[in-house]
Amino acid sequence: MTKMIVVTVKLYGQRRTKKIKLTQGAKIADLLKQLNYNPDVVAVRCNKKIVPEEERLLNDDIVEIIPIVTGG
């Protein structure tokens, strides 16, 4: 059976968090795809550190998604 991990996802500037289940070995890019985010329009902090989308996630990681496409 495929092993699963659970990460906590928070959107920048919001208090609400969401628990997301992913397969073990999933990357930030997989999480963004699942949440329908284009990696070019967000920055991601994992456990308070900015990380590239290719970084693998671990169980209980806290991920903050920062939308960077702003303005008009």
Add this chain to the structure above:
Amino acid sequence: MKCTFCGRRAVYNRRYAGTLLCDRCLTKSVERRFWRAVAEHKLIAPNEKIAIAVSGGKDSVVALHLIADYCKNKNCEVAAVTIDEGIKGYRDHSLPVARENAEELGVEYLIVSFKEAYGATLDEIVRVAKKRKSRQHPCTYCGVMRRSLLNKAARELGADKLATAHNLDDEAQAIMLNYVRGDFSRLHRLGPIYPPREGFVPRIKPMREIPEKEIALYALLKDIKVHLAVCPYADGIHTEIRDFLNDFEVKHPNTKFMIVRMFDRMKPHLAGAMHEFEMQRCNFCGEPTSTSVCKACELLVQLGFKRQK
């Protein structure tokens, strides 16, 4: 994951170059691109006064920091100008951020509002436009009036150049938008510098070769206070083109650079295709224009706003 250049922990995958970058290498690279653009296109000369359009968003605040730092070594003066269009719940949140950054850097700071200049905020203008069933998008009113006020403010400040924080994404979007609209006149004016003409302060775009995401990461990594929010009026064809280019960039990295580079190669050949027009003064506000009434006054008069001669 390790930085391709120094082996430290990577924070960013620069897919279009096939490299991973750590915080130090990424911020240095952003600064180098800014300096290269300034040097290559001769955007800032020693002893000049540079006015910077600062909204409080990430691009303009990072531009303010980079230009202020560059100008320290070139004996240049810097002034930050914020246009308060009067967008409730948006501009009122970004204004304090712009001011804080200008104060932190010890830069002259000026706010110019639509309300003072035109007698109405953008929110009020949009409300009237909707009532009158105008087909103009709010961005048309905002863009035209903001550009006019920025130019006027820069001129009154005695600035030699007016810097805007257009990034690589903005420039690629503008090129595509003008293609889609078949707007040759606007297309041929794009580029790193808009040459001097009577009444206009030359506009420069020193951030034009830096992708939007790298500017955002620069602000986050340098802990620069910025306002991250989307304008409530942002929708329509601009956002469609932006989303299209972002999707395309993920599938085909380097697309945005290629669009801008290709345009830059074509630009010298476009120069002779446009007729030069004689500059006039707007009958209402006295600002420079190609016709008897400038676009800002024309739009306002169409909506029934009074313009004083």
